[in-house]
Structures are given as C-alpha cells and as structure tokens.
Amino acid sequence: MATRERALERILTPREVAAANRLHRTWLEARAPLPVMSGFGVWPLLSVLATGAVGDTRSQLLTAAGLTPERAARIPAALAEAFAETESIRLAIAVWAGSRITLDPDWTAGLPVDAVGTLTGDTAADKAALDAWAARATRGLIDRMPVDLSQPVDLLLASALSVTTKxxxxxxxxxxxxxxxxxxxxxxxxxxxxxxxxxxxxxxxxxxxxxxxxxxxxxxxxxxxxxxxxxxxxxxxxxxxxxxxxxxxxxxxxxxxxxxxxxxxxxxxxxxxxxxxxxxxxxxDLASDLDLLDAHRALGLTLAADRDRARFDRMAAQPVNVSQARQSCRAVFSATGFEAAAVTAIAMARAAGVPxxxxxxxxxxxxxxxxxxxxxxxxxxxxxxxxxxxxxxxxx
Incomplete structure (x- = not known):
C-alpha cells in the first residue's frame, strides 16, 4: 500500500489515537445516538482553536483534545497534507476571515498550505464559495457548509473528513x-x-x-x-x-x-x-446535522463559546469567541462498499441443473x-x- 495511505500510523502516536477516540466516545455519551457522527472530524479543529487560544480557554481545548501544545500546533497541517490525495481517507482544513478580523501571522503559519481564505461580507457569494468547498472536499457527499451566515460570522474554521472503501x-x-x-x-x-x-x-x-x-x-x-x-x-x-x-x-x-x-x-x-x-x-443512507455546542463541555468549548471569557489572543488582534459550531454528516452503506463524510464548521464572531x-x-x-x-x-x-x-x- 502506498506510503500516503499509511499516514495515520506515521503522524499519530498510539496515545494520540486513544485521545481522539476518547473525545469521540465522550461526545457520544453526552447525547442521544444520531444516525452518523464523527469525533475525528472535530478533533483537528480543537487543535487549531487551541493554538490560537491562551489561558484557561487554551487549557480546556487541549484537555478535550488530549494533546500537548506542541503536538496541537503540528497535527492539523500534517494530517491535512498527508490525506490531501489519499483514496480511502481525506481530510481538509480551512479558515476564512472577514474584514473586521486581523489574523495573527504566527497562528496562520501553522495552518495547512493555502488554508486561509476571505469572507467578503456578501452572504450569497460567501455561501456559494463555502458550499463549493464542502462539496469538493467531501467528494460530493455533503454539498453545504453547516453554518448560518445570517448570523454574524467574522471568522470561520472548517474541517472536511471523508472515508471511502470497497x-x-x-x-x-x-x-x-x-x-x-x-x-x-x-x-x-x-x-x-x-x-x-x-x-x-x-x-x-x-x-x-x-x-x-x-x-x-x-x-x-x-x-x-x-x-x-x-x-x-x-x-x-x-x-x-x-x-x-x-x-x-x-x-x-x-x-x-x-x-x-x-x-x-x-x-x-x-x-x-x-x-x-x-x-x-x-x-x-443516513444523514445528521449536529450542534456541537449542545455538548460544549464534552468538546472543551465552554470557555471558547463564552463571549466574555473566551481568550484567543494568539489567533486574532480583535477579541473573538465561538458563536456557532456545527457538523453535517452522511454515511452510505451499499453492496460494493461504504462511504461517509463530515463537514465540521466553527464560526467565530467578533463579541444451472439441480445439484x-x-x-x-x-x-x-x-x-x-x-x-x-x-x-x-x-x-x-x-x-x-x-x-x-x-x-x-x-x-x-
């Protein structure tokens, strides 16, 4: 098998696999079962958030992800690069910022290559661009970004995870x-x-x-x-x-x-x-739309979503907090194989014969x-x- 297909074994330690599985199980236990969900779709985004956070906000995110600060800073880009062209598993991570946000260059330097885009403020144009990204990144299984652009969105973080097997x-x-x-x-x-x-x-x-x-x-x-x-x-x-x-x-x-x-x-x-x-x-053929903030404690988002207490000083010059956190998933089980995809979005707002x-x-x-x-x-x-x-x- 090609080296890129073995990316998980090269990038994640057994301890980190256990941490990702623990997050998945903790989230699962925090809510009633849904047709389909992906803890691993959330896990890299918690790392991205943690690298931009400070103080208790950062500690809470790192604890939920089960990562050290050093590993949280490296894993998202490494995973996205390794899975960019694999056949069985693909993972894409991206960030879009609006005009009211000035991103910290040290924070963006740790993101995957070409991961940073722009929110224009034109709701229709932004929705079309974000939906196109979701469809492209999930090989057409999910055709929309699970975020409400009628609400204030100054910064958007997203991951797209897809799995296909015969x-x-x-x-x-x-x-x-x-x-x-x-x-x-x-x-x-x-x-x-x-x-x-x-x-x-x-x-x-x-x-x-x-x-x-x-x-x-x-x-x-x-x-x-x-x-x-x-x-x-x-x-x-x-x-x-x-x-x-x-x-x-x-x-x-x-x-x-x-x-x-x-x-x-x-x-x-x-x-x-x-x-x-x-x-x-x-x-x-199953689909789910999940609000991650319903399980904010399990996912380490309690302080991150608090407008008064969230601290993302290493992410942006302006104070921001998580205002929306959602995941859309789909799983298809057929005679020849299985495919599934999850798009996770975290929006941030400034405030023959018989034998x-x-x-x-x-x-x-x-x-x-x-x-x-x-x-x-x-x-x-x-x-x-x-x-x-x-x-x-x-x-x-």
Missing amino acids: WITPFRDLRRTFTTGPWSRLGPVRGLAATLPGDRLRVGDHLSVLTLPGDGDIDVLLGLGPADRAPGLVLGSLVATDPASLAPAADLAVGDRAIGVEVTEQRTARPQQGPEVDVETVRF KLNHRRKRVLITFDRPFAFLVRHRPTGLNLFAGWVDEPETA
Whole structure:
C-alpha cells in the first residue's frame, strides 16, 4: 500500500489515537445516538482553536483534545497534507476571515498550505464559495457548509473528513420484506446478503459484532444488541469493545444462539472448506446535522463559546469567541462498499441443473432485521472515524 495511505500510523502516536477516540466516545455519551457522527472530524479543529487560544480557554481545548501544545500546533497541517490525495481517507482544513478580523501571522503559519481564505461580507457569494468547498472536499457527499451566515460570522474554521472503501467480499442485493419487528411496517426494503469468513463475526452476552473489511485499511463494524437495550448503550458498547475480546461465532454448535445469530445444519452441494458466516443486512443512507455546542463541555468549548471569557489572543488582534459550531454528516452503506463524510464548521464572531446435496454445512447466520449500530475504524491504528445508529434501512 502506498506510503500516503499509511499516514495515520506515521503522524499519530498510539496515545494520540486513544485521545481522539476518547473525545469521540465522550461526545457520544453526552447525547442521544444520531444516525452518523464523527469525533475525528472535530478533533483537528480543537487543535487549531487551541493554538490560537491562551489561558484557561487554551487549557480546556487541549484537555478535550488530549494533546500537548506542541503536538496541537503540528497535527492539523500534517494530517491535512498527508490525506490531501489519499483514496480511502481525506481530510481538509480551512479558515476564512472577514474584514473586521486581523489574523495573527504566527497562528496562520501553522495552518495547512493555502488554508486561509476571505469572507467578503456578501452572504450569497460567501455561501456559494463555502458550499463549493464542502462539496469538493467531501467528494460530493455533503454539498453545504453547516453554518448560518445570517448570523454574524467574522471568522470561520472548517474541517472536511471523508472515508471511502470497497468491500473485500461484496454483498448481493436483494429485496426484503420484514414480517415481524420494528421494520415490518416499512414494506419492501433494500437488503444485502453475503457469505464471509467465519472469523468476521464475534459474539458476547450483550453484543454481536460483524467486522466488514474494506480496502484502504478501513473496517466497518456492525453491532447488534439485545432488542430491549437502549440504542445509546448498544452504540457505546460497540465503540468501547475490541471484537477480539468476544467469542468467535464459528465456535458455536448447531442449535446454539447468540444475539441475532442462529446456528443450523444444511445439506449442500459442496463441502465446507472452513468456518463461514452468512450475513443478512440492509443498505442505508443516513444523514445528521449536529450542534456541537449542545455538548460544549464534552468538546472543551465552554470557555471558547463564552463571549466574555473566551481568550484567543494568539489567533486574532480583535477579541473573538465561538458563536456557532456545527457538523453535517452522511454515511452510505451499499453492496460494493461504504462511504461517509463530515463537514465540521466553527464560526467565530467578533463579541444451472439441480445439484446433489451430499455434504453437510454448519450455517452460522446473523440477521440485522432491526435497528443496529455501526462504527468506521482505521484498521492499523484503531482510530474511530465515524459512528452511528441505523434506525431504518433504505426502502425499495
């Protein structure tokens, strides 16, 4: 694999991966589960903010990001440069300043190359330019900047994170209708099916986890919990659980069951070469719009958003504070692969034939026929990129 594709391993230490994952989980725990969200989409922007802040404002941001001042100053530009042209993960960071703000040149020197733009004050023109940047930076998955330009915006910081991967083993498309459960009211939905190596499925008392490997070092994990378990607990368990700590579903015997899993015996035309798992799941296309200030404590934005106490003396000559902080996300799960994107914006304001069935096959089947969680993870480092909750599949 190309060196640039391994950028995360070269740039982030295991401690920093753990810090980014901790921010993701802390944010997740601070609110109800959403269809899709990205803590890693927020993490570099907290670093950018921290390098321009002083005093308690800076300390709060660094604590949330889990970074030292020196690393916070280096990581955003390094990540943006490394991922500018990779296929599986892309990250762009940009800053736009209005005429009432004079940026500190030492602060801008630490930003990615060509990251600084201008807000003209013409709302329509600025919106068009910002929306075009969001679409370009997310390969068209998100077509608008999640910021309200009808409110005062003197300075805007944004990150755009996108992930795309193709399944190593593609799914088969099929049309499904559920006769029981919460999806029975939907009518026909767009289902997916595949037979995967048996080690892809791990099971525990409160969670079954299916790992779907894609190219570009990306794994997508699907997590199914007990039907009566709250969505937040299922998603939190998926984020916190190392699948290797769970039991291999391949070890289950015929007649055994786990969450969403049953084991039967079939007669087949071919001998079984090794453990396999049959998967029945659904396509999904999910979107979320999040207000980061709803979880300001979890994200270290409490002082940064306080008009009277925010201190960004190293960022601009004029006093500024965070006035808006939003993220738009989208995730698409299909037969051939997965793609997701997040744009995070922080606005600052001044104030053939019938075969003979001669062989026996142990069939391990997991069925995702009700709401479930998903997690997108960088395989070599364990960095969590996106997470979400599939409340409903795509309808046919």
